[in-house]
Amino acid sequence: MKVAVFGLGYVGSVTAACLAANGHDVWGVDVDTAKVGPITEGHSPVVEPGLDELVADGVAAGRLHATTDPRLALERADVSLICVGTPSTAAGSTDLTYIRRAVRDIAEAAHVAEPPESGFHSIVVRSTVPPGTVDDVVAQVLADVPAADGFTFGTAMCPEFLREGSGLADFYDPPFVVVGTRNAKVGTALTDLFGFLGVDVQVVDVRTAEALKYACNAFHATKVSFANEMGRIFRYYGVDSREVMRIFVQDTSLNISPYYLRPGFAFGGSCLPKDLRSVLHLARVNDTDLPLLAGTLATNELTVRDVVDRVVAGPGREIALLGLSFKHATDDLRESPSVELAERLIGKGYNLRIYDAIVNPSRLVGANLRHVTSKLPHLQRVLTDDPIAALAGADLAIVSATDTAAVHALLTTPPARTIDLSGRLGDAVEALPGYEGVGW
Numbered sequence: 349m350k351v352a353v354f355g356l357g358y359v360g361s362v363t364a365a366c367l368a369a370n371g372h373d374v375w376g377v378d379v380d381t382a383k384v385g386p387i388t389e390g391h392s393p394v395v396e397p398g399l400d401e402l403v404a405d406g407v408a409a410g411r412l413h414a415t416t417d418p419r420l421a422l423e424r425a426d427v428s429l430i431c432v433g434t435p436s437t438a439a440g441s442t443d444l445t446y447i448r449r450a451v452r453d454i455a456e457a458a459h460v461a462e463p464p465e466s467g468f469h470s471i472v473v474r475s476t477v478p479p480g481t482v483d484d485v486v487a488q489v490l491a492d493v494p495a496a497d498g499f500t501f502g503t504a505m506c507p508e509f510l511r512e513g514s515g516l517a518d519f520y521d522p523p524f525v526v527v528g529t530r531n532a533k534v535g536t537a538l539t540d541l542f543g544f545l546g547v548d549v550q551v552v553d554v555r556t557a558e559a560l561k562y563a564c565n566a567f568h569a570t571k572v573s574f575a576n577e578m579g580r581i582f583r584y585y586g587v588d589s590r591e592v593m594r595i596f597v598q599d600t601s602l603n604i605s606p607y608y609l610r611p612g613f614a615f616g617g618s619c620l621p622k623d624l625r626s627v628l629h630l631a632r633v634n635d636t637d638l639p640l641l642a643g644t645l646a647t648n649e650l651t652v653r654d655v656v657d658r659v660v661a662g663p664g665r666e667i668a669l670l671g672l673s674f675k676h677a678t679d680d681l682r683e684s685p686s687v688e689l690a691e692r693l694i695g696k697g698y699n700l701r702i703y704d705a706i707v708n709p710s711r712l713v714g715a716n717l718r719h720v721t722s723k724l725p726h727l728q729r730v731l732t733d734d735p736i737a738a739l740a741g742a743d744l745a746i747v748s749a750t751d752t753a754a755v756h757a758l759l760t761t762p763p764a765r766t767i768d769l770s771g772r773l774g775d776a777v778e779a780l781p782g783y784e785g786v787g788w
């Protein structure tokens with residue numbers, strides 16, 4: 349394929365050289381001659397192990413070119429990959445000036461360049477951009493430039509996951525190749541372009557692809573800070589946290605795994621809140637701060653408050669709460685966020701009927717019973733083991749239960765509004781009128 353790469357910094361120069369090494373005809377474009385010059389002379393414009401050799405090979409083979417002229421790059425090109433910078437503004441927002449400029453350069457160059465034989469050209473953002481950039485910003489720039497004869501554009505987001513210093517190795521071995529587009533032709537073009545990687549190309553919604561890169565980087569940053577907070581607190585207790593974390597990462601079922609990484613409702617139960625409070629107390633007595641861990645308690649509280657606010661903002665006073673324990677298949681109600689939610693809603697004067705498949709007030713004992721008695725003294729009166737009975741006359745259902753009886757009841761007796769806390773209710777429930785996911 350003929351590929352134009354806009355922006356020849358770390359991402360663009362690695363991308364251009366690797367695609368050229370795999371047989372594509374690549375034209376790199378940069379507004380900065382300090383990037384273009386070295387490539388035309390067969391050198392890498394950035395310091396990246398192995399890149400100098402790859403650029404030299406690509407240029408010698410006649411498959412890698414660099415220019416400041418977008419027209420030369422666009423001439424008969426099938427794909428443009430936009431790899432320009434997206435720096436932070438002083439306020440922390442993403443500066444999309446270079447994205448706009450590159451898209452405009454492409455659209456204007458199409459007026460003077462020969463179109464590809466197919467007449468179709470994919471404009472693909474590889475820079476990291478906020479959700480909505482391709483749909484709103486890129487589309488707006490394309491709408492502002494009059495259409496060019498012979499060129500039809502399709503757009504996509506295809507985030508890049510390489511790290512500086514291991515850019516080539518990461519390019520050839522990405523964790524995934526994700527293309528966000530609603531244009532099937534762009535999906536096919538990128539599947540062909542990256543076919544040599546031997547990785548399945550996942551075609552998803554544009555905004556999913558845009559958000560994914562932020563999710564990855566936010567998670568990586570969180571991991572670093574989590575490990576550092578472990579070190580900061582446990583060193584006061586003579587603990588070598590390198591040893592703790594060496595063993596910690598060996599747990600690939602709960603620690604380093606998909607577990608606990610589904611958006612949904614707040615955490616709770618008899619251990620997580622209690623032990624988190626203990627660690628935060630250790631920090632306080634040592635006059636140190638663990639803002640990441642303190643923040644997890646704060647964000648957990650916001651998750652509950654958000655649901656209360658959404659209920660209050662809507663109509664109706666009759667609520668069916670389907671699911672009470674903090675997770676599936678337990679009757680432990682200690683620090684269950686659903687108990688907390690029920691308590692707040694009852695406190696605000698809502699009428700609740702609560703269904704839980706397992707919780708039976710007459711069988712609760714010990715700390716579990718004490719917790720429920722203090723939080724929900726009238727549980728016996730409002731609890732039922734029949735979800736249809738809970739839903740009868742309800743204006744709103746708040747659902748964390750995912751058992752078949754709960755799903756069946758929602759489908760046969762749908763309330764006007766459903767707030768889904770688990771995201772596991774299935775397509776049929778999600779298609780009900782008045783369905784809302786708690787975070788989707």
Ligand SMILES: NC(=O)c1ccc[n+]([C@@H]2O[C@H](COP(=O)([O-])OP(=O)(O)OC[C@H]3O[C@@H](n4cnc5c(N)ncnc54)[C@H](O)[C@@H]3O)[C@@H](O)[C@H]2O)c1
Nearest residue numbers: 355357358359378379380432433434446449450475476512
């Ligand atoms: N650096 C990384 O490790 C990395 C990894 C993954 C994703 N990203 C993302 O990729 C994007 C690029 O990052 P980078 O580190 O390669 O940036 P960079 O600053 O090294 O390079 C960007 C290049 O774009 C050029 N440019 C600006 N406007 C242009 C235009 N209209 N036409 C052509 N060239 C233009 C600049 O002159 C510059 O050379 C950013 O959004 C970044 O967040 C970076």
